[in-house]
Amino acid sequence: MAQLLRHVRCMATRVTRLRVGDSAEMRKRFTMEEVKAFAELSGDDNPLHTDQDYAANTRFGKCIVHGVLMNGLISAIMGAKLPGEGTIYLSQEIAFRGPLYVGDEAVARVEVLDIRKDKPVVTFATQCFNSSGDLLMDGKGKVMIPKDTHANSIEQADN
Amino acid sequence: MAQLLRHVRCMATRVTRLRVGDSAEMRKRFTMEEVKAFAELSGDDNPLHTDQDYAANTRFGKCIVHGVLMNGLISAIMGAKLPGEGTIYLSQEIAFRGPLYVGDEAVARVEVLDIRKDKPVVTFATQCFNSSGDLLMDGKGKVMIPKDTHANSIEQADN
Numbered sequence A, B: 001m002a003q004l005l006r007h008v009r010c011m012a013t014r015v016t017r018l019r020v021g022d023s024a025e026m027r028k029r030f031t032m033e034e035v036k037a038f039a040e041l042s043g044d045d046n047p048l049h050t051d052q053d054y055a056a057n058t059r060f061g062k063c064i065v066h067g068v069l070m071n072g073l074i075s076a077i078m079g080a081k082l083p084g085e086g087t088i089y090l091s092q093e094i095a096f097r098g099p100l101y102v103g104d105e106a107v108a109r110v111e112v113l114d115i116r117k118d119k120p121v122v123t124f125a126t127q128c129f130n131s132s133g134d135l136l137m138d139g140k141g142k143v144m145i146p147k148d149t150h151a152n153s154i155e156q157a158d159n
Helices: A002-006 A032-042 A052-056 A067-080 A147-158 B001-008 B032-042 B054-055 B067-080 B146-157
Strands: A023-029 A087-096 A105-115 A120-128 A135-144 B023-029 B088-096 B105-115 B121-130 B135-144
Touching: A002 B023, A002 B054, A032 A067, A032 A087, A032 A147, A032 B001, A032 B032, A052 B146, A067 A087, A067 A120, A067 B067, A067 B088, A067 B121, A087 A120, A105 A147, A120 B054, A147 B023, B067 B088, B067 B105, B067 B121, B067 B135, B088 B121, B105 B135, B105 B146
Parallel strands: none
Antiparallel strands: A023 A105, A087 A135, A087 B088, A105 A120, A120 A135, B023 B105, B088 B135, B105 B121, B121 B135
């Protein structure tokens, strides 16, 4: 139950304490219009993402969301939920395990793996699943968190 | 000179042969409108990226582009230039070294580090600089390339 209560799903923009095991999720379906908007924004106009006829002749059979856009959900959780506002991305490792099809629901999830004591740096497991529970993206992200959040997290861990 | 000639800047959507050392670049300035569009698309509304007043009170002093959006340029080069159409992202490691400010030019660059002989998998160095030449993002990306491109690359390496 304690673990369940620590599972952060609220829309608060600032978490003042973190514990190893804290997690947060975000769900999103990317429409073809959104995928095309990202292709335009980034310049990544690989037809695998935006051309149904082209995608039909690939191993995927239909259009898939850009991997980097799917990873945007991870950044979104970190910047908006856990740790929230003021978070600065330091690094990310990503392995793409399977395709997110345009229109399918993505369930992105982050979980605190490590909180450094000597500096305000936190490592997260970062994953994305489809609605069937298949792992689509797996990795680790490291972020810098606001100093007061770090101080509170360390103080709590020491108690 | 040979190295210079191998430097790929053309807009061709398909490269039929790759060599270790091949490279390609893409330049882009993200406007505030584009950064806000990405915040909307991804749900990453961290005010560090979109709120000038908030950013003014951070270590950066002004709004910075989402790291994952900057990494979109790497995906764009791979999907549109080198290797080009049909490329499938397998993995990416990213270290963020410095901020890309909204409105500043980003110079993204990929370079072939390794071409596997046993399967169509290619590893790239992936980097992004600002217009002063400061390294903003550093890493490695692994992609799967079309089989005929791989066959041509291997055949060439063996000659």
